[in-house]
Amino acid sequence: MSAERQLVRVGVIGAGLMGREVASAFGRWFALLDCPVTPELRAVCDVNAAALDWFRQVPTVRHFDTDHRALLARADIDVVYVAVPHDLHEALYLDVVRSGKDLFAEKPFGIDLAAAVRIRDEARRLGRFVRVSSEFPFLPGARRAFKMASAAQLGRLLEVRSAFLHSSDLDPSKPINWKRRSAQCGEAGVMNDLGLHVAHLPLRLGWRPTLVHAHLQKVYTTRPDGKGGTAPCDTWDNAVLHTTVTLGGEPVPMTLEMKRMAPTETNTWIFEALGTEAGFRYSTKEPKTFWTYRRGKEQTWEKTDLGFDTAFRTITGSIFEPGFPDILMQMWAAFLAERQGVLGERFGCATPDEAVAHHELWAAALESHRLQSVVALRG
Numbered sequence: 301m302s303a304e305r306q307l308v309r310v311g312v313i314g315a316g317l318m319g320r321e322v323a324s325a326f327g328r329w330f331a332l333l334d335c336p337v338t339p340e341l342r343a344v345c346d347v348n349a350a351a352l353d354w355f356r357q358v359p360t361v362r363h364f365d366t367d368h369r370a371l372l373a374r375a376d377i378d379v380v381y382v383a384v385p386h387d388l389h390e391a392l393y394l395d396v397v398r399s400g401k402d403l404f405a406e407k408p409f410g411i412d413l414a415a416a417v418r419i420r421d422e423a424r425r426l427g428r429f430v431r432v433s434s435e436f437p438f439l440p441g442a443r444r445a446f447k448m449a450s451a452a453q454l455g456r457l458l459e460v461r462s463a464f465l466h467s468s469d470l471d472p473s474k475p476i477n478w479k480r481r482s483a484q485c486g487e488a489g490v491m492n493d494l495g496l497h498v499a500h501l502p503l504r505l506g507w508r509p510t511l512v513h514a515h516l517q518k519v520y521t522t523r524p525d526g527k528g529g530t531a532p533c534d535t536w537d538n539a540v541l542h543t544t545v546t547l548g549g550e551p552v553p554m555t556l557e558m559k560r561m562a563p564t565e566t567n568t569w570i571f572e573a574l575g576t577e578a579g580f581r582y583s584t585k586e587p588k589t590f591w592t593y594r595r596g597k598e599q600t601w602e603k604t605d606l607g608f609d610t611a612f613r614t615i616t617g618s619i620f621e622p623g624f625p626d627i628l629m630q631m632w633a634a635f636l637a638e639r640q641g642v643l644g645e646r647f648g649c650a651t652p653d654e655a656v657a658h659h660e661l662w663a664a665a666l667e668s669h670r671l672q673s674v675v676a677l678r679g
């Protein structure tokens with residue numbers, strides 16, 4: 301590790317599932333060999349004081365707050381990561397950027413399109429560095445796919461599929477939580493929850509839909525409330541968007557799938573594109589397998605075993621398999637490096653403009669469902 305690594309002091313607001321993952325990523329930062337920035341988790345905030353207790357084992361944490369304004373008033377914090385329910389994104393993100401600190405926001409970056417636009421515009425006005433959490437593009441398979449697609453190796457694009465699938469909601473006895481309530485998750489439901497994972501790479505590649513036809517499903521309308529009763533469960537569970545991307549004046553079908561009720565799946569991220577010259581298929585179901593074909597007299601799928609091919613080098617041997625904690629760390633390295641102006645050619649985290657663009661898609665999908673029709677978007 302170089303002694304010149306820049307130290308960045310981070311505060312976390314929202315000490316839930318994702319807040320703890322960030323602490324864990326920072327805790328083994330020494331595994332990164334060439335990241336020019338080192339984060340230090342200094343402060344944690346949660347309205348639920350009990351949620352802070354887990355962080356007492358993290359030696360760098362000095363401040364434990366139950367009001368986010370107390371954390372934002374601290375002088376020894378440079379960057380704030382916020383991981384709270386979607387209905388709180390706008391107020392808290394605006395408070396962060398107005399406090400003079402930079403923001404690593406969680407998806408979907410506001411409960412809806414209007415909120416996302418307001419956050420983006422205020423951060424831009426204030427000149428704050430803001431990015432949005434989306435870790436799957438940091439997987440070796442996603443990196444390989446992005447490289448093939450952006451190097452124009454596919455020829456004329458024939459079709460694209462991007463999907464994020466899990467099955468945890470199939471169990472009707474699973475108690476309600478905020479992600480299953482529209483008031484907190486947002487009217488877009490599963491699209492707010494899983495959508496950036498699905499839209500991020502297509503948007504970065506310039507595959508921006510011009511037409512959307514959405515199939516939205518609500519399956520269970522009530523769930524146990526965890527207190528012996530039942531509660532309304534009013535979010536969209538599954539969303540399949542049949543979209544058209546216009547490339548070189550030609551329409552290309554692209555399917556975007558976000559499902560909480562996909563039998564057999566446990567957080568399966570899928571990205572596939574077929575072109576006239578070549579194509580790829582990648583799924584976290586087979587995390588080290590990358591499928592490709594190239595046009596020939598006959599076409600055959602070739603299977604490549606991927607190793608630990610990450611943008612920032614690590615101590616981990618190149619033959620091993622990366623997982624969720626590794627890509628979260630890579631994503632944070634990209635965020636910190638880009639903030640420092642030293643990202644270079646590496647893939648950068650999702651931008652506020654991309655977050656706004658993904659909300660535009662979900663707004664069009666809701667409209668498509670309401671009208672039971674195809675909705676046009678600007679290309």
Ligand SMILES: NC(=O)c1ccc[n+]([C@@H]2O[C@H](COP(=O)([O-])OP(=O)(O)OC[C@H]3O[C@@H](n4cnc5c(N)ncnc54)[C@H](O)[C@@H]3O)[C@@H](O)[C@H]2O)c1
Pocket residue numbers: 313314315316317318319345346347348351368382383384385386388406407408433434435492493
């Ligand atoms: N990038 C990913 O892979 C990924 C995965 C899961 C969740 N998320 C996103 O992370 C965010 C949080 O999701 P989660 O699963 O961690 O939720 P969670 O319910 O596990 O945690 C949210 C925490 O926020 C706290 N909180 C609520 N209001 C607060 C306030 N005003 N101030 C401080 N803390 C407050 C809650 O007490 C809770 O501890 C959401 O935006 C979600 O979409 C991202």
